[in-house]
Amino acid sequence: MAGPRIRRTAGGAAVLALALALSGCADDDGDSPAEPSDAASRAASAAASLASEASEVLASATAEAGRRIEEITKGIDVRDDVRLGTPRTDGAGRATVEVTARNTAASARSFVVQIDFTDRDGNLRDTVVVTVSGVPAGQSGRATARSTHALSGDVRAEVARAVRY
Structure with a gap:
């Protein structure tokens, strides 16, 4: 769900930057040119606002992932029974990683696994929850976790939480 909102935010930033560039440098009453630094200041303020909104979207996604896992009240923490493959990028620029859960x-049993996608410095970029359903006793099941939006750079994946139920 956060993906479309982040895309709209990025699109909004591009439209805002274009509007600032096309508006010329008119001051508030439109009579005389404003200083270029005024336009830069307005653009910087808008960018900071958009960055704040993107941060709120990520926090919301993280909270939602936690809520979904908390819904499973009789689950057993099995983070050690979950392995991740190597993160890859699909055709849409979204990070994907294979999740293997050993029962x-x-x-x-079924598993709910929260995957955190981070950059190489450990900064959280996205979080998703994937379900591995109906894994027979003594066997492993697989699923693919996919980020909610395109991620660039060196993306890493880690198991934040895993519950067997």
Whole structure:
């Protein structure tokens, strides 16, 4: 859900930058040219506002992932039973990673896994929740986690939480 909002934010930033560039450098009453630094200041302020909104979207996605996992009240933390493949980028620029969950229980179980996509410095870029359903006892099940929006640069993936139920 956060993907479309982030795309709109990025699109809004581009439209705002274009509008600032095309508006020339008119001052507030439109009679005389304003200083170029005024336009730059307005653009910087708009960019800071958009960055703040993007940060709020990421925080919201993280909170939603936590809520979804908390809904499973009888789940058992099994982070050690989950392995991730190497993150890749799909044709849309979204990060993907294969999730493998090993069921050590005596009967079939399902898993809910929260994957955090980070940059190489460990900064959170996105978080998603994937379900690995109906894994037979003693076997492994697989799913693919996909970021909610395009991620660039060196993207890493880590298991933030994993619950077997």
